[in-house]
Amino acid sequence: MSNLLxxxxxxxxxxxxxxxxxIAIQAAHHGAKAVIxxxxxxxxxxxxxxxxxxxxxxxxxxxxxxxxxSKRAEVDALVDAAAEFGGVDVMVANAGxxxxxxxxxxxxxxxxxxxxxxxxxxxFSAQAAARQMKENxxxxxxxxxxxxxxxxxxxxxxxxxxxxxxVVLMAKALADALGPDGIRxxxxxxxxxxxxxxxxxxxxxxxxxxxRQRTPLRRLGKPSEIGDAVVWLGSDMSSYVTGxxxxxxxxxxxxx
Numbered sequence: 549m550s551n552l553l554x555x556x557x558x559x560x561x562x563x564x565x566x567x568x569x570x571i572a573i574q575a576a577h578h579g580a581k582a583v584i585x586x587x588x589x590x591x592x593x594x595x596x597x598x599x600x601x602x603x604x605x606x607x608x609x610x611x612x613x614x615x616x617x618s619k620r621a622e623v624d625a626l627v628d629a630a631a632e633f634g635g636v637d638v639m640v641a642n643a644g645x646x647x648x649x650x651x652x653x654x655x656x657x658x659x660x661x662x663x664x665x666x667x668x669x670x671x672f673s674a675q676a677a678a679r680q681m682k683e684n685x686x687x688x689x690x691x692x693x694x695x696x697x698x699x700x701x702x703x704x705x706x707x708x709x710x711x712x713x714x715v716v717l718m719a720k721a722l723a724d725a726l727g728p729d730g731i732r733x734x735x736x737x738x739x740x741x742x743x744x745x746x747x748x749x750x751x752x753x754x755x756x757x758x759x760r761q762r763t764p765l766r767r768l769g770k771p772s773e774i775g776d777a778v779v780w781l782g783s784d785m786s787s788y789v790t791g792x793x794x795x796x797x798x799x800x801x802x803x804x
Contacts, residue, residue, distance in 0.1 A: 549577045549578055550577075550578045550579060551578070551579040552578040552579060552779055552780070552782075552783035552784075552785060553575055553578045553579045553580040553581075553637075553638065553779060553782060553783055554579040554580075554581070555581050555637075556579075556580050556581060556637035556638055556782065556783075557580070557581055557582045557583075557584070557630050557633045557634060557635060557636050557637050557638070558572070558575040558580045558582070558583045558584070558636075558637065558638040558639075558640065558782065559583075559584045559586065559626065559627065559630060559636050559638070559639050559640065559673075559677070560572040560575065560583065560584070560585060560586065560640040560642055561586045561587070561615065561617050561626070561640065561641055561642050561643035561669070561673055562586070562587055562588075562617075562642040562643030562644060562693075563585040563586055563587055563596070563599060563640075563642065564585065564587035564589070564596040564599055564612075565587070565599075565744065566743045566744060566771060567642060567693070567738065567741060567743060567771045567774050567775075568587070568640075568642040568643065568693075569585075569599050569771070570770075570771030570772050570774060570775040571640055571642060571771075571774065571775040571778045571779075572585050572599055572603060572610075572775075573599065573602055573603060573606075573772075573775065574772055574775030574776055574778070574779055575638070575640075575775070575778075575779060575782070576602075576603040576606045576608040576610070577606060578776075578779045578783070580608055580638075581608070581609070581633060581634075582608065582609040582610070582611070582630075582632075582633040583600075583603050583608055583609070583610050583611075584610070584611045584612075584613055584626070584629055584630060584636075585599050585600050585603070585610060585611065585612045585613070586612070586613045586614070586615040586617075586626050586643070587612075587614070587615070587643070588614070588615065588616050588617070588643070589614070596612035596614075597612065599612070600612050609633070611629060611632075613625070613626050613629050615643075617641075617643045617665060617668075617669030617670075617672060617673060618664035618665050618668055618669050618672075619672075620672045620675075620676075623669070623672040623673055623675075623676045624672075624676050626673075626676070627639070627673075627676040627677055627679075627680050628680075630680065631680075634684075635680050635681070635683075635684040635686070636677050636680055636681065636688065637681075637686070637688050637689070637782075638688065638689045638690075638691070638782035639673060639674065639676075639677030639688070639689075639690045639691070640691045640693070640778055640782070641669070641670040641673035641674055641690070641691070641692045641693060642693040643665060643669055643670075643673075643693075644665060644666045644669075644670075644693060644711075644712075645661075645662055645665045645666065646662075646705075646708055647661075647662055647707060647708065650662075650704060650705050650706055650707050650708055651703060651704055651705075651706050652703065652706055654706055654707045658707070659707045662707050662708065662711055663707070663710075663711055666708070666711035666712065666714075666715070667711050667714050667715065667718075670692050670693070670715055670718065671718060673690075674690050674692065674718070674722055674733065677690055678690065678722075678726050678729070678731055681729070681731055682729055682731075686730075687729070687730030687731060687732070688730075688731050688732075689731070689732045689733075689734075689781060689782045689783075689786075690722070690726075690731060690732070690733045690734075691733075691734055691735070691736060691778050691781050691782060692715050692718060692719045692733065692734070692735040692736075693715065693735070693736060693738075694712045694713075694715040694716045694719070694735040694736060694737040694793055695708070695709075695712040695715075695737055695738060696737050696738065696739045696740075696795065696797050696800065696801055697709045697712050698711070698712025698713040698714070698715055698716045698737060698793075699713070699716065699737055699793065699795070699801060700801060701713075712737075715735055716735050716737070716793045718735075719733050719734055719735035719791060719792075719793065720791045720793075723790040723791030724791065727790060732781075732786070732787075732789065732790035733790060733791065734781050734786075734789060734790060734791065734792050734793070734794060735792070735793045735794070736774060736777050736778055736781065736793075736794050736796060737793050737794065737795045737796065737797070738769065738774050738796050738797065739759070739763070739769055739795070739796060739797025739798055739800045739801070740756055740759040740760060740763065740768050740769060740797070740798070740800065741768060741769040741770070741771055741773075741774060742768040742769065742770060742771070743771055746768070756768065759800060762800060762803065763797070763798040763799060763800045764798060764799035764800070764802070764803060765798040765799060767798065768798075769796060769797070769798055773796060774796055777794055777796045781794065
């Protein structure tokens, strides 16, 4: 499709399915030198093996590295895997979870489990990538996966919205901290995207049709469209863009 990511090494967490998988594949479509696919397990839905196979079919080198992003040591090992290709250029901290029972009375153990992935894991991913970028003395791009739910709240997603709101501000703070080293940090906030998670998550799946009807473009987003937005933020085309939260929501939050 393009050479926006030519010669760049890309790591995507949570990439064995859904939006993460689409990001990894779009990175390959846009000319990445190598894509490292990471997830907590190899076989959720589409799976890491199928994802890496599809990337390699495009002529791009791919690796699958099993990683629990809530564990700093595993994230460090994931980023170390990029050394084989010259080090990470684009880190996409996409891994995240939702809860079946979220809301004002969210249970403490479930709240902490979600935060461990959605906030701790994102920070650990950014830290590990930035450390390697600094060691290699080269600029890079770190993209954190937020959500429209981190910009506006909803009673049924109290913990989730809290975590994604934290990601939005984390990107801004890290942009300031890492900017002097030439490392850009941004977040992407997807709107209503047609994924397995959207179709099966309690509450969200029921609300999806209403969201679609209120979206100016009158359709759900495609996972590949999030991938393209991430590719742009990872490319030199966005070389003076850092600290933003890029809404990819079909205009939904502009009108509600």
